[in-house]
Amino acid sequence: MKYGFSERVKYLKSSAVRDILKIINEGNIISFAGGLPEEKLFPVEAVDKAFHKAITTNKKALQYGETEGVPELKQLLAERMKQKGLHRSPDDILITSGSQQAIDLFSRVMFNKGDVILTENPTYLAALQVFESYETNVIAVDSDEDGMVIADLEAKIEKYKPKCIYVVPTYSNPTGKVWSLERRKRLLELAKKYHVVIFEDDPYGELQFDDNEQPPAIASLDTNGLVLYTSTFSKTVVPAVRIGWIVGPHQIIRIMAQAKQATDLHTNSIGQYALVHLLRDFDIEGHIQTIRRTYYERMLVMKRLLESADIDGLEYIVPKGGMFFWVKLPEHVNTTELLKEAVDEGVAFVPGAPFYVSNPEQNTLRLNFTNAEPSLIEEGMKRFLKVLEATTVQA
Amino acid sequence: MKYGFSERVKYLKSSAVRDILKIINEGNIISFAGGLPEEKLFPVEAVDKAFHKAITTNKKALQYGETEGVPELKQLLAERMKQKGLHRSPDDILITSGSQQAIDLFSRVMFNKGDVILTENPTYLAALQVFESYETNVIAVDSDEDGMVIADLEAKIEKYKPKCIYVVPTYSNPTGKVWSLERRKRLLELAKKYHVVIFEDDPYGELQFDDNEQPPAIASLDTNGLVLYTSTFSKTVVPAVRIGWIVGPHQIIRIMAQAKQATDLHTNSIGQYALVHLLRDFDIEGHIQTIRRTYYERMLVMKRLLESADIDGLEYIVPKGGMFFWVKLPEHVNTTELLKEAVDEGVAFVPGAPFYVSNPEQNTLRLNFTNAEPSLIEEGMKRFLKVLEATTVQA
Structure with a gap:
């Protein structure tokens, strides 16, 4: 039988990253490709206790729940965000099945075919996938190390x-960059001037390496109902729980909740109640400190090895937090080609091209430093640099 | 700030049932309104053990997982469905966040604006919500106690x-009806003749009251790749885990998995692994037997009270399984009006009108018998019949 699919299927692409990951998981390869947190840091005992409490305390927790999310969890999140300067009522929060669903539900209620979304270039691959699946028109804004270039942003808003x-804006995927305070403020000013909504995707915001350098969320600077802010427990607790949240103007959150009701009724509430207990009973701040320290050490190992490389035209941004190095190679190198050689040598990365909205730079790549022990980073980087040196010498 | 939403927001409606439930949960009301399973039957100890095992056995289980679902769970589901005559490989299965998400993802990859979907009338409310949100054209087919009326079905397929x-087709929501084997076969014949895909939504199929009367799933009779079949653990384990599955032609399942990747990456895998352990370690068949017996007893209590009512024009279908009585009142009664009086009297139901695609019969309503103890059913039905008798006498 031949099946007739919807038009929007044309715009559905499988993530290049996830497809590569599938292959890599099969071999004996040191992978810097995924965006995976370190499993050894998973707070298994605390998660176990929290789920046990969630399951055995109250049978109502196992029944169908509210689409908006478990009220106690929304309350705790409102309090946590207040500590970060983001003042919103629990009613302005929607619990989602990971922050990926927040991007999808937002797109569902906001975008018609052809609507324009401005993004950085490169930017988060799976957000681009969602935007494209709604047949929107994604336009790249120039950016430098401090964030979007404001003149280009304003020109593109007008156009x-x-x-x-x-x-x-904070320890971004894929570039590891962090926007300056100045750029955050300028972005908000332009959003206000031109009545444009900002979607602030912040899965990595808590993974900073310098405790004194935490930039404020753009949402915390917003007094005009311009910003939707989403984050997740995937990087600070465990990804498998698939729980994120989005906070913003009630009018938008309310309609997103209606869309969520049709989509999946509500996010799994055993996990939501478990997070309630975890946030109450477990020292999550201390745990996040441990994650930061561990990732910082690993970043330094990778940085040292990148510094040791004797390759003309090798450039990279030293991340101030998050999970990634963004690497630029000499212009003649195509990293999609390079990946095959790297995999043969027993190491993997993600080519940079799929992260671009337009004009992909084929000589870029992303390295993850959070999912391998320092000794494996050493070995993997040796393999990586060997492949790199061979390629750049060849040319 | 004024926000510009997408066109499809116009088609998003909050579920009348869920909105009513919110109000009802606040008062001291005996509710026959929800479609809630009995909490006292939740296998808490087994669920607790299964989650403990899922969390503590393997840290990989807490990492990001495959969009298609946990392979072991798909394997176990393929085996369970084989026992029911549905022969499909694990690769033809997609694990979803409840079967609601299966309906949504299917719609997302199949329907363009204006595409026609044929349904029974009345039918599952939240499926209608999804279909409408994709701006489809839902057309009702006449049905009788055995299923869709085949002549009307064929006429509407042609038109x-x-x-x-x-x-x-099996212990349906809202009518509690079960399609005859003959109608199942005729539906398949027509689907084959006209190349139409069938979506078989089967959340209640395991809740039959007579062990010898289990009708085969339509999908189990399909040899032409015509049927998508979805079910859920919400009614047989606990709703809060939010895990369902859909099985069907690989070509459709594969594209639905791509859509799911953009939507929420994957369904929470702690719950998926917990279900793997539950299916292996727990006597789920025995547990389902207990659920069936309990629901059957409760159905009989409600039936006895309906039989005792002295109301001309009261009609109802005695369910052979599932969770609902579908009740028809004298034509002059408007059940949406009646609900207010019922709530004043301390009892609630769901008016039938929202379940209709078109030509809603305002004198219908749905009664759930699974979420109240027999003594509460007695008391609730007394209140209900009191309101009913007052209304029908008044007229």
Whole structure:
């Protein structure tokens, strides 16, 4: 039988990263490809206790629940965000099945075919996938090390009249960059001036390496109902729980909840209650400190090895937090080609091209430093640099 | 700030049932309104053990997982469905966040604006919500106690050229009906003749009251790749785990998995692994037997009280399984009006009108018998019949 699919299927692409990951998981390869947190840091005992409590304390917790989320969890999240300067009522929060679903539900209620979204270039691959699946028109804004270039942003707002500006301003995926305070403020000013909504995607915001350098969330600077802010427990607790949240203007959150009701009724509430207990009973701040220290050490190992490389034209951004190095190679190198050689040598990364909205730079790649022990990073980077040196010498 | 939403927001409606439930949960009301399983039957100890094992056995279980679902769970589901005559490989299965998400993902990859879907009338409310949110054209087919009326079905297939026929053929929500074997076969014949896909929604199929009367799933009779079949653990384990599955032609399942990847990456895998352990270590068949017996007893209590009512024009279908009585009152009664009086009297039900695609019968209502103890059913039905008798006498 031949099946007739919807038009939007044309815009559905499988993630190149996830497809590569599938292959890599099969071999004896040191992978810097995924965006995976370190499993050894998973707070297994605390998660176990929290689920036990969630399951055995109250049978109501096992029944169908509210689409908006478990009220106690929304309350705790409102309090946590207040500590970060983001003042919102629990009613302005929607619990989602990971922050990926927040991007999807937001797109569902906001975008018509052809609507323009401005993003950085490169930016989070799986957000681009969602935007494209709604047949929107994603336009790249120039950026430098401090964030979007404001002149280009304003020019593109005027030219394209976007409905939304999507940003990952803090320890971004894939570039590891962090926007300056100045740029955050300028972005907000322009959003206000032109009535554009900002979608602030912040899965990595708590993974900073310098405790004194935490930049404020753009949402915490917003007094005009311009910013939707989403984050997740995937990087600070465990990914498998698939629980994130989005906070913003009630009018948008309310309609997203209606869309969520049709989509999946509500996010798994055993996990939501478990997070309630975890946040109450477990020293999550201390745990996040441990994650930061561990990732910082690993970043330094990778940095040292990148510094040791004798390759003309090798550039990289030293991350101040998060999970990634963004690497630029000499212009003649195509990293998609390079990946095959790297895999033969027993190491993997993600080519940079799929992260671009337009004009992909084929000589870029992303390295993850959080999912391998320092000794494996050493060995993996040796393999990586060997492949790199061979390629750059060849040319 | 004024926000510009997408066109599809116009088609998003909050579920009348869920909105009513919110109000009812606040008062001291005996509710026959929800579609809630009995909490006292939740296998808490087994669920607790299964989650403990899922969390503590393997840290990989807490990491990001495959979009298609946990392989061991898909394997176990393939085996369970084989026992029911449905022969499909684990690769033809997608694990979803409840069967609601299966309906949504299917719609996302299949339907363009204006595509026609044929359904029973009345039918599952939240499926209608999804279909409408994709701006489809849902057309009702006449049905009797055995299922859709085949002559009307064929006429409407010819007239409207539907892309899909959506059915809840076994102990349906809201009518409690079960399709005869003959109608199941005729539906398949027509689907084959006209190349139409069937979506078989089967959340209640395991809740039969007579062990010898289990009708085969339509999907188990399909040899032409015509049927998508979805079910859930919400009614047999606990709703809060939010795990369902859909099985069908690989070509459709594969594209639904791509859509799911953009939507929420994957369903929470702690719950998926917990279900793996539960299916292996726990006597789920025995547990389902207990659920069936309990629900059967409760159904009989409600039936006895309905029989005792002295109301001309009161009609109802005695369910052979599932969770609901579908009740028809004298034509002059409007059950939406009646609900207010019932709530004043301390009892609630769901008016039938929202379940209709078109031509809603305002004198219908749905009674759930699974979420109240027999003594509460007695008391609730007394209140209900009191309101009913007052209304029908008044007229």
